[in-house]
Amino acid sequence: MPSSDQRVEQAYELARDLYASLGVDAEQAMSRLRQIPISLHCWQGDDVVGFEQSGDELGGGLAVTGNYPGKASTPDELRMDLQQAYSLIPGNHRLNLHAIYGEFGDHVPDRNEIGPEHFTGWIDWAKEQQLGLDFNPTYFAHPLAADGMTLSHPDAKMRNFWIEHGQACRQIGATMGAALGTPAVTNSWIPDGMKDTPADRKAPRERLADSLDAVFAEPIDPAQNLDAVECKLFGIGSESYVVGSHEFYLGYAISRQKLLCLDAGHFHPTEVISDKISSVLTYVPELLLHVSRGVRWDSDHVVTYNQELYEIAAELVRGGYLERTHIGLDFFDASINRIAAWAIGTRNMIKALLAALLEPTAKLREFEEQGDFTARLALMEEIKTLPLGPVWDYYCLQAGVPVGMDWLDQVRQYERSTLINRSGTPAVL
Structure with a gap:
């Protein structure tokens, strides 16, 4: 036998x-697939808690449900869990870090004071594991974000605090990119919005555009850092109005030639991001995907192998967009084994890409x-x-x-x- x-x-x-027999070379498809990295998201490993030990609730429309045993509570535990996940996933991939996952020691700096020195452990580990790193400012779970406004806040002092945080994160991303020889994609998402209908939709968006211009003012070598902006339809506490809407960030990304991040859970339940890829890449230089699975809302369920996942992958292959697209994942489920969630979601993303590459x-x-x-x-x-x-x-x-x-x-x-x-x-x- x-x-x-x-x-x-x-x-x-x-x-x-x-x-x-259909004109498809399977060996060639697998060879191409080996060259496509997926950026796993660190926050699946600890329910978006991070290592500030501030005890603040997430806020900003974010919620994690479940209490499965054994979540990581230190950087070493999180790295150990990630290594276990990577060992189950074919290919060489990346890691996507949020700013709250620094190693801060006894003195936890405020968000506008963080620097590359707080991420040297992650950079050294990434070198050992031969991983690229991506990065995200953390504009939530902080007292100065408690009212649901950050970069669009009417108070200039509040805006400046978050501008400084964004500027610091770009420098961290650039340090990661320089150290690892692959650019970090530093993605900006903010929770800014209102629960009920605002009287003025215009002013917050004007403030947000000005704040983003200040965040991105310093030129950084794109070989080290790439800037991305991410839209959202609504969140908990911002059901009626989100400052950073799809239309806002699409216009911003086109006019400033930044990467646009499309999150599969950030649109109306009848919308799909696979249909947006070719339109967006007609006008922006590159695309960042946060592949997730919304169930009736932006609930960030583990990615399953469904039709939309295949359509996303197929659109990237059919349009020749793989070289201009950075694929990341974004889900967090504490009701199941967190490492299994990483393995299931990432293997499904890779499987969908393989199916697309095998398409005649x-x-x-x-x-x-x-x-x-x-x-x-x-x-x-x-x-x-x-x-x-x-x-x-x-x-x-x-x-x-x-x-x-x-x-x-x-x-x-x-x-x-x-x-x-x-x-x-x-x-x-």
């Missing part, structure tokens, strides 16, 4: 031949250019049942990561050996 590895290889050979795009375009929409639709439907699974299993096997559900066994073992021993964790799961 053949071994499990042999069965994976045999199934792959059959799938490879089927894709070849040339044949679909040929039908479309000929006006043969019948054949186009027929082939699009046939694609849905092509043998992606055997190619995915082979890709994982070649990458030296668990095939199929085997990764979950490793998570359970780590849970028993490490997570249940953490302070405050129940002895029995």
Whole structure:
């Protein structure tokens, strides 16, 4: 009887031949996939708590539900958990850090006083792990954000505090990029908005534009740092009005030639970001994606392999946008094992990219250019049942990561050996 590895290889050979009959080179698709990094988000590992130890609630429309045992409470624990997650995921990837995840020691600086020195541990670790780093200012969970306004605040002193925070974060991102030889994408999202209908929508947006101009005033080598801005439809406490709307940030990104961040959970439930990618990249230099899964609202559920995930990946491949797109994840679920959440979400994102790279795009375009929409639709439907699974299993096997559900066994073992021993964790799961 053949071994499990042999069965994976045999199934792959059959799938490879089927894709070849449609003009698709599976080996070439996997080779391209190896070059696409996904930026895992650190905040899945500790429920967006960070290491300021301030005890402030998240606010800003953010909420984490669940109390699964064993969450990370120190930088070392978080890095340990991340290493476990990376060991289950094929490819070489990145890490996305928020400003509250610095190593601050006994004296925790205020947000406008943080610097690269508070992230040297992360940079050294990233070098060891051969990871790139991305960064985010943290404009929430702070007394000066308690009223729901930061960069658009009517009080100039409050605005200046957050401007200084944004400026400091760009310098941190640039330091990371210079040290690691790959630019950090420093992404700005703010919670600013109002629960009820405002009388003046204009002034906060004017203030926000001025504040962002001040944050971005100092030129930074794009080989070290790339600036991105992120929109949102609404949040808890900003149900009626969000200052940084999609239209605001689209105009800002185009006029200032910044990256625009599209978060899959930040739009109306009937909107999808896959349909926005080609429009946005017509006018902005590069795109940042925060791939998430909203369930009736921006609830940041773990990414599953659904149709929209595939459409996002397909749009990047069909449009030739992979070189201009930075793919990050953004979800946080404390109701399940946090490492499993990382593994599930990231493996699904990579799997969707593989499916898109295996799509017979040339044949679909040929039908479309000929006006043969019948054949186009027929082939699009046939694609849905092509043998992606055997190619995915082979890709994982070649990458030296668990095939199929085997990764979950490793998570359970780590849970028993490490997570249940953490302070405050129940002895029995």
